Amino acid sequence: MAYTEEELKKELETKEYEYGFYTDIESDTFPIGLNEEIVIAISKKKEEPEWMTLWRLESFKIWKEMVEPEWANVKYKKPDFQAISYYSAPNKKPKYDSLDEVDPELLDTFKKLGISLDEQKKLAGVAVDIVMDSVSVATTFKKTLAEKGIIFCSISEAIKEHSELVKKYIGSVVPQKDNFYAALNSAVFSDGSFCYIPKGVRCPMELSTYFRINQAGTGQFERTLVIADEGSYVSYLEGCTAPSRDENQLHAAVVELIALDDAEIKYSTVQNWFPGNKEGLGGVFNFVTKRGLCEKNAKISWTQVETGSAVTWKYPSCILKGDNSIGEFYSIAVTNNYQQADTGTKMIHLGKNTRSTIISKGISAGKSQNSYRGLVQVNSRADNARNFSQCDSLLMGNECGAHTFPYIEVKNKTAQIEHEATTSKIGEDQIFYCNQRGINTEKAIALIVNGFSKEVLNKLPMEFAVEAQKLLEISLEGSVG
C-alpha cells in the first residue's frame, strides 16, 4: 500500500475517540439556567458559609456585566448559558475507606481509562482525589499527608474546614473580574481540589486528581487552589478524560497557585476532554484560567499535554512578583480533525532577577488549527529579567494550521528576551526512512511525535509521562491496516 500524506490524513481522521463511553450513575442535577437563585442554591447545596455565598453572588453580578471574549483564534457556536445545568453530583457520596465500597460502575469506568483505582493504589506514592461530576467521591492517602500537615481535599471541604486559608487566597491570583469565564466560574464553581503545604514541608508524593465530565449538558466549573507555604515543595498532577457526547460541553475551570517565599510548585496536566467526532461535532469547550503567583525565590512550573477538547482556550501563567522567582511553561498541544486550540502562557516579570522559560510544542493534524499565544511582560522595576521562549510546530497533512502569536512588552532596559520558533512537517521522506529500517508507519509517527515532544515529556513525572505518551499516540494514530 502506498503511504502518502493523503492516507496519513485519512488515517488520522478515522481515529475516533477511544474513551467515548458513559457511566450511568444516578445524579442529582439542577434545572438548567443561571440566575441569583441558582447561585444561592449551589452554595446552599454545598453547605457553604455566608462569605462564600456572598462572594459567589458578587462574581455573578460581575459576570452579568461582562461579554464573552472574541480575540482568540478559534471559531465556535457560543454556549447558551441559560441552557446549562450548573450543578450535578453523584447521589451516592459517602467517603470511602476502601475500594470495595466504591460504586462498581465507577470502577469499571476507570478500568476503561486504564487508570483504575486498583492500579493507582499500587502506584505507590500517588494520592488520588477523584472528581467525578463535580463532587469528590474518593480520597486516598489522606492519612499519610495529614501526618505532614498537608491538606489535600476537595475545595468544598476546604471552604468548610479550612475557611481562613480559602478566604485569604481564593481570587487572589485570578480575581473574579479577571475575565468572563473566571467570573462565571467564581459564581458557580461546583467543586475542585484544595491543597496546602505547610512551611518547609516537602510533599512526599505526587498529588493527583482525575477530573471527568459525565453528565449530558452539565457544565463543569472546577476550582483549584494550591498554596505552597514558605520553603515548601509540591508536585501536583491533574489529568482528565471525558465521555463521548453530541452536544457541546462547557468546561471553565480556574486554577490558582500560590508559591510563597522559597516555595516550589510543579503543576502537570494531561488534558483529554472529548474533542468531538471526525466531522467536528460535539466535543468539550475548554475555557480555562490558570495562574500562579511567585513570591521571593519561589518557582512555579506548568507542564501540560493537551490532546482533547473541541475548542481550547488556556494560558497557564506566572506572575513573578518576588525577586529571583522563576516561572516555567512546558506545553504539548495536539489538535486533530476539527479541533481548535489557542493556548500558551503569560510570564509577568515584576521582581528583580526573575527568570522564565517557555517551551511550546504544537502538533496539528486533520483540519485542525493550533495556535500558540504567549505574553512576556517585563515591568519597569524588574531589573535583569530573563526570558527564553521556544515555539515549535509540527504539521501533518495540508489542511491544518499552526499559528504563533508572541507578545513581548518590555519596560526595563536590562531585560534579556529570546524567542525562537520553528515549523516542520512530518514528511513522506521521514516516514519512508523509518519504513526502510523496518519501522511501520504507525510506529514511525509515534517515534517522530515523541521525539518532537521530548523536551516537554521529560518534564512530566514518570508515571504521567507514560500516560501522556500513550495519549499522544492515541490522538494521532490510526490502526494501520
Place this chain on the structure above:
Amino acid sequence: MLKINNLHARVEDKEILRGINLTVNAGEVHAIMGPNGSGKSTLAAVIAGKEEFEITEGEVFLEGENLEDTSPEDRAHKGIFLSFQYPVEIPGVSVTNFMKTAINESRKAKGLEDMPAKDMLKLIREKSEMLEIDRKFLSRSLNEGFSGGEKKRNEIFQMAMLEPKLAILDETDSGLDIDALRIVANGVNKLKSKDNAVIVITHYQRLLEYIVPDFVHVLHNGKIVKSGTKDLALELEEKGYDWLKQETVV
C-alpha cells in the same frame, strides 16, 4: 539473492526505469555507475519499495520471492537495507533509540521478543568500535546537525546493526573525505560475507578502490547499457560516459 526482470518504473508521467535486468547472487558486490539522472537512485528506491514510483512492468525478486505487494518495512524485515544518499533528520530521536526501535520491530515481525538491553548495548559497542564512532554521537538526535560524513557513517553503522542480506549503498561516498571513506569502506568490507550481497551506487571509481566490485554496470536512460568487471570502472574514469552514450545510440 536479487533478481530484477525487465523493470519499468515511472514517477508521475516520467518514465525513469526502462527495462532493468539485474541478477545479484549471495557473496557478490555489484557497482552501478552512470551519469546524473540515469536512474541509479530510483532503482535503489524501487528495490526498497518507495511508493512514489509506479512500477509499470517487470518484477523484483528477493530470494525467489516477488516483492510486488511487499511494504517497505517488510522488505526491510526480509533483509533489504538502503543507505540513503540524503539521510533524513528526526529531531529528538537519538541514534540509539532509533536503532533499538528498528531492531525490535524487525524482531517482532519474525515473532521474536525484544532484544535484551544487555545484548543491545553489546551490539552497539561492537559496531560503533568497528566504524570508529564515538559513542557520544549515538545519543545525538538522528542526523540532526550531522556533517555530511557523519550522516554517511551513521548509515553504515545502521547497516552494521541490522545485518542485512542485501545492502544498497546509494552514493555513500559523496561528502566523505578520504579518511572517512576508508573507514566506511572497511566497515562494509568487514560486513561482507558469502551469505550477503552489496550494491554500490556511485559516480566515481574512488570508492571502488576500497570496496572492490565483482561486477560493474553502467546505467543510462533507465537501462543497463554495459556490464563488466572492475576494469570497466577504470575505463569509465578515464573516458567518461560519453563514449557509452554514443555506443548506445549506435
